[in-house]
Amino acid sequence: MDPSRPLLGRGPLLSSSAHAVAAVILITFLLLTLLRLPLFPDTAPLASTPTSYHEQAPDPEQLQEQELDASSSCDLSSPLDCADPRLFHLMMRRAIDAFPAVHFARFGRPVPGDPPSSSCDMAWRARSNSSASASAAPTATTKDYRRFAVARDPRTCAYSVTSIGEYHSGPNARKPRRGATNATAAPPPPPLSRSEFAAGSYLSYLGGGDRCKPMPHYMRSLLCALAEARYLNRTLVLDLSLCLASSYTAGMPEEGKHLGFYVDIEHLQSVVGIVEERQFWADWDRWGAQGQLGLRLIEDTRVVSTKFSKAKDTLIIRKFGDVEPGNYWYHVCDGEAEHVLAPPHQAIRWAPSLMSIVDAIIASMQEDFDSVHVAGSGEDLRQKIEEGVDATRQVYVAGEGINKGLVEVLKAKYNNLHYLNEFEGLWARDSKWFLEMKRLNRGVPVEFDGYMRELVDREVFLKGKKRVEVLR
Template sequence: MLGRSSFSRPASFRPENLGQNALAMIGNLCFTIFVLGVLIFTIIAATYEPEDPLFHPSTKITSFLSSTSNATFKSDSSVVRTGEDFMAANQTAFATFINITDVGATPVSVGEALECEGEVDKPIDCTDPEVFHVMMKAAIEHFKDIHFYRFGKPVRGSNDSSCHMAWRFRPKEGKTAAFYKDYRSFVVSRSENCTLSVVRIGDYHSGGNARKRKKNQKPGFEKPPPKESQEIATLPVVGEVVNDSLPVVESEGSFDHGKYLLYTGGGNRCKSMDHYLWSFMCALGEAQYLNRTLVMDLSICLSSIYTSSGQDEEGKDFRFYFDFEHLKESASVLDQGQFWLDWNKWHRKDGLGLYLVEDFRVTPAKLAGVKDTLIMRKFGSVEPDNYWYRVCEGEAESIVQRPWHMIWKSRRLMDIVSAIASKMNWDFDSVHVVRGEKARNRDLWPNLATDTSPESILSTLQDKIEDGRNLYIATDEPDTSFFDPLKDKYSTHFLHEYKDLWDENSEWYADTTKLNNGVPVEFDGYMRASVDTEVFLRGKKQIETFNDLTRDCKDGKTLPTYIKTNLYLKRNSARVQKCLQAEIAPRTSEHDYIQQSKLAFWIRRV
């Protein structure tokens, strides 16, 4: 065939084309891998349900606190979360506790021993360093489930053999970022050879003479915290003397130079505590944004869901429920009554201006340039547009941050929590048993009543809590004899067993009566729920109703679980809005609307 080979190669396999073919094959392979990757990612994205957005880091604390524990759109009487619940425990600070080896013994010389003869029956000198060391060692040895961080200097007690001493402590297995203060009486004896020993340690807060520490007085003994740890001073200290007196303006000049923000009217009164705090924190956040002093009404109307009378009750003091001392130290706030006294005295004389805002759609950004002394937001009578938190919706969400770190629970209530835990020596486990209305509503919680029966609880606890343990039962079941079968295996404890901590002979009763101008204060339903919950949270092992005791969901069966996943919200916001309309539109209560507001808040955020 004229020099042509009988076996000819296809053009694509000729040597000069091999490089191009290899590049083409590699390109096709890469494209195939890319397509498969996109397909796999799409499948995962369509089926993956991420962690609850409410459990994001502390940088999203505002979003976290916007959640609700009851998504069935019924009245929510649960306890609101406050700033100290979200403080990260500073392990460096908590590591500097006092060991018994840190408390050095005070040697007694032979000469001192001889001088001691005839001193046996003399009064105990509580200022003696040897007495101090003996008391510290006795406390550390006696209270094995707590860490000590500071001992105050002992003072004389009720008689010649009694000394009172205070200390700052924290439970060894504590999960909350807080310190506690206790002060107890010690009975100290001196033997014939002059050896000192502690005969008895009194009950919680029995050493009242050691409670108050003089200003600028150095503590008796403590380990210095690490230089890099600066958080100790900002942590709550439960048990310290509370100073929640009202702040006052020092002079006319100070008042004139101040800038103020005041919210008045609206539909926030007598709503749930969740609603109240959500609205109040909006006002406080706007005041922070505008760099103004918030003029606040300390008088709260307590919703009927918390009262024994079943009626809304006016005249409750903000300081009954929240730590006003911490608030006034963290933010610039004034009591409304005191403010109006000063305003009426000086505003005409000094030409102080008032800027009235009657539309919640006037954003905080539009008020940033207002020069008047007082900005007053006045809310009308039409719900839900007269809810204070409407100010912080929409575009305001990006500029007004609710300062949750400024709101702590009442330290008087937390002192009751500490007292209950101390009576169990901080060595107890806890179980939270939700029954009440939910157990009766079998449409939403079909298994709850059965799963929270004593027999079912015992079955669940047998592999989780050892026999004979102290078991604190936090519950809304009014008849605690319902749980009697648990007494065969555990030493059970309930809130009502500690009612002496708030009865007419208690410190709480005296303090709140004084705050209330001599009128006794009821230990209401919200206070009970708050204390009950906080004691539960201090158990070494904590067994929840939902997730642990029952198969039912905490939110019941009606609300789709997808509203709690930001990925689904992002992909299906239209469907969620449709769901919200179907669930909420027929209802008109404030609780319904605040839930819609919070869910819409999350839809926009994600």
């Protein structure tokens, strides 16, 4: 075959084949594109399995929770911020919801409770809705302070109030009375150096027949001793232990009572300087027993304070004899001394622990109440009480002549009548008063004795708006 001779029909045949091949390639490309298959077999696939949208983008709420968990900084052991306005408003709303029958007049700012990491104390003034609507004139409000148990969300630190305590359960929010304290005994004084002890001047009463006497007798003698110490500008050496008379006990005098069970010791010290007897004699044995400090002994109680008011001795001892009634302390203030010594009655304030019971009784009735004091017993007393009772008002009946039978007869007719035994839960063994007194008495329980009953009963009576004495 002549290579220079052209092949017959070759040109048209090649052109047709080329078009066919191009068409096949185009169709194959389109199919591969539509099926998303790799164009090159030796290239690895981008993904072996399809991926869903949710696996690629997490749910927004789950993402927020993960971020909160990762950035959480709520320290549940740290003290609550009781000053936080959000918590303040939450506590107010919870109090209003919890006590629908109470009209709240004012809330105090919350303060840390106990433990401070989970509670806040808040005080308020309020009146019952019934008393508020009884007349157009505003009625007296009562004070209360409660402990709010507060929980915090471990992730968001959001507040929630889980419970509200009982009446007067939030003492940290209580505005203390001037000079008031919950302590039953004077705090132990710091050790004195010889120069500090010698710089003082002291008055001591030794002996006397004032022990185991009724409380008014003891108070009269105590006030006389305080008056003389103040007149002489001396610190009174005082035995803070008492012997309670048999009239307040089960028939036998009771030693070992502490003055602080009945009297506010801290206030007493603020008015007239006193030092506990045991502490003083321990210091005296160390610094003055060898004659290093001056001592004057006065055995005649008739010697008036003016006779030795300028004495320079460190210690003056008044010694009382064994013969009653001439050996009572209060005789020092009789006669000529009566014009010199003024008993400092303002120095005696009753123990805050007892006054808390008084406040609780009054708050449970209403501050605006009437009171009746009964002396004696008998049917004629019942009639006289009925004459003095206003059936529309709260009435407290006090006095030794009150017995359960008499009160139950009266309560059947007047459901607004109250008496002391009705509130015995305030000094029961599980009460705050009992537990606090036991703690302050070094773990030894303290009985709510006859004089405490008499004191509380009298103080509630004296707080009545209208006071009626009923005598047989």
